[in-house]
Amino acid sequence: MIEFKNVTKKFDRYTAIENVNLTIQTGSIYGLIGSNGAGKTTIIKLLASIYRQDQGEVTIDGQPVFENVHLKEKLVFIPDHPYVFPQYTTRQMARFYRNCYPSWDEERFKNLAQAFEVDVNKKIQSFSKGWQRQIAFIMALAAKPDILILDEPMDGLDPVVRKKVKNLLIQDVAEREMTILVSSHNLREIEDICDHIGILHKGTLLIEKELDDLKSNVHKVQVAYKNGLPDRLLDKLKPLHAEKRGSVHLLIVRGEEAAIAKQIIETHPVIFDLLPLTLEEIFIYEMGDIGYAIKNVVV
Numbered sequence: 001m002i003e004f005k006n007v008t009k010k011f012d013r014y015t016a017i018e019n020v021n022l023t024i025q026t027g028s029i030y031g032l033i034g035s036n037g038a039g040k041t042t043i044i045k046l047l048a049s050i051y052r053q054d055q056g057e058v059t060i061d062g063q064p065v066f067e068n069v070h071l072k073e074k075l076v077f078i079p080d081h082p083y084v085f086p087q088y089t090t091r092q093m094a095r096f097y098r099n100c101y102p103s104w105d106e107e108r109f110k111n112l113a114q115a116f117e118v119d120v121n122k123k124i125q126s127f128s129k130g131w132q133r134q135i136a137f138i139m140a141l142a143a144k145p146d147i148l149i150l151d152e153p154m155d156g157l158d159p160v161v162r163k164k165v166k167n168l169l170i171q172d173v174a175e176r177e178m179t180i181l182v183s184s185h186n187l188r189e190i191e192d193i194c195d196h197i198g199i200l201h202k203g204t205l206l207i208e209k210e211l212d213d214l215k216s217n218v219h220k221v222q223v224a225y226k227n228g229l230p231d232r233l234l235d236k237l238k239p240l241h242a243e244k245r246g247s248v249h250l251l252i253v254r255g256e257e258a259a260i261a262k263q264i265i266e267t268h269p270v271i272f273d274l275l276p277l278t279l280e281e282i283f284i285y286e287m288g289d290i291g292y293a294i295k296n297v298v299v
Contacts, residue, residue: 001023001024001025001026001060001061002022002023002024002047002059002060002147002179002181003022003023003024003057003058003059003060004020004021004022004023004043004046004056004057004058005021005056005057005058005059006019006020006021006055006056006057007019007020007021007022007043007046007053007055007056007057007058008020008053008054008055008056009039009042009046009051009053009054010054015203016039016042016203017039017042017043017200017203017204018203018204019055019056019204020039020043020056020203020204020205021205022043022198022205022208023208024179024181024196025179025196026177026179027173027177027178027179028173028179028180028195028196029169029170029173029179029180029182029193029194029195029196030179030180030181030182030194030195030196030197030198031182031183031184031190031191031193031194031196031197031198031211032044032181032182032183032198032200033183033184033185033187033190033197033198033199033200033279033283034199034200034201035200035201035202035287037202038200038201038202038203039200039202039203039204040151040183040200041080041151041183042203043183043200044077044149044151044181044183046058046065047065047075047147047149047181048075048077048149049065049066049067049068049071049072049075050077052066053066060074060075060147073100073101073102073103074103074145074146074147075145075146075147075148075149076101076139076140076143076145076147076148076149077149077151078133078136078137078140078148078149078150078151078153079151080151080152080155082132082133082135082136084124084125084132084135086125087123087125088123088124089120089121089122089123089124090113090118090119090120090121090122090124090135090138091120091121093124093135093139094106094109094120094139094142097139097142097143100143101143101144101145103143103144103145104142104143104144105142105143105144106142108141108142108144109138109139109142112137112138112141112142112168113138115164116134116135116137116138116161116164118131118134118135118138128156129155129156130156130157130158130161133153133155133156133157134157134161134165137153137165137168141168141172144172144176144178145178146176146178146179147178147179147180147181148169148172148178148179148180148181149180149181149182150180150181150182150183150184151182151183151184152183152184152185152186153165153182153184153189154184154186154189162189166192166193169193170193180193182194187278187279187280187283188278188279188280190279191211191278191279191280194211195210195211195212196208196209196210196211197209197210197211197214197279199283199286199287201287206286207286211279214279214282215276215277215279215282216257217254217255217256218240218252218253218254218277218282218285218286219252219253219254219255219257219260219274219275219276219277220250220251220252220274220275220276220277220281221237221239221250221251221252221253221260221264221272221273221274221275222248222249222250222251222271222272222273222275223248223249223251223264223269223271223272223273224247224248224249224269224270224271225267225268225269225270226270229244229249230267232267233263233264233267236263237251237253237255237260237263237264238253238254239251239252239253240252240253240254240285240286241285248271252277252281252285257274260274261274
């Protein structure tokens with residue numbers, strides 16, 4: 001299990017994250033999302049032991065992460081811009097990984113290289129960004145880590161390769177209980193694979209929930225009335241967002257579905273629909289609720 005306890009990290013006078021408490025269960029795929037500059041990359045680099053926290057604790061199974069060689073042998077980090085040694089081929093990079101990771105599976109490396117149709121004798125820097133990211137995934141999956149950290153993992157990958165990578169990640173989580181921390185601005189990708197979500201804003205963790213619980217607590221309501229929207233309904237529902245489209249009112253409401261439906265039905269609407277929201281929509285309205293300016297949102 002991964003734990004952040006009251007973690008703060010500063011860079012000179014800038015506070016990147018402050019008093020963050022975060023828990024990631026073993027075998028979970030945890031999606032970290034937030035506005036630009038929210039502190040996502042800082043959290044990732046603290047877990048990868050690239051940064052050291054100024055306050056608090058960052059642990060894996062109760063052990064401090066920073067400069068812990070034993071833990072590093074079980075962890076792989078694929079950054080936004082994967083790094084390879086200049087002039088190295090995929091085969092040479094695999095040899096380096098084999099020396100770093102005791103769990104390296106040479107047979108799996110060969111199978112993955114074949115499945116992704118990678119020329120292992122070609123210099124990695126001669127490949128496009130998308131191909132380099134595929135090679136990074138091959139290395140990571142062949143190393144068979146206990147923890148995989150991903151920063152914008154699908155950037156540059158075509159739809160077919162994305163599906164292949166997602167299937168491999170889910171397979172490793174199911175079969176080996178690998179734990180994944182993934183940060184991405186593509187919330188549809190996050191929604192596809194993650195079971196837990198953490199929302200960051202200005203260095204503070206606002207929400208940490210199972211994805212299903214998060215989605216079940218925020219709803220999109222469409223209603224219409226003969227004589228206009230009753231004021232008492234707005235007072236009861238306290239919507240995160242409200243707008244009118246022709247004769248139909250759109251409300252974004254937090255709460256239990258059954259309770260919301262009961263309150264609306266009691267007002268005898270002409271039209272009433274209670275619809276699920278995507279993770280992207282939930283993020284937009286949760287952030288809007290704390291004053292993060294988002295205009296002209298299409299839902």
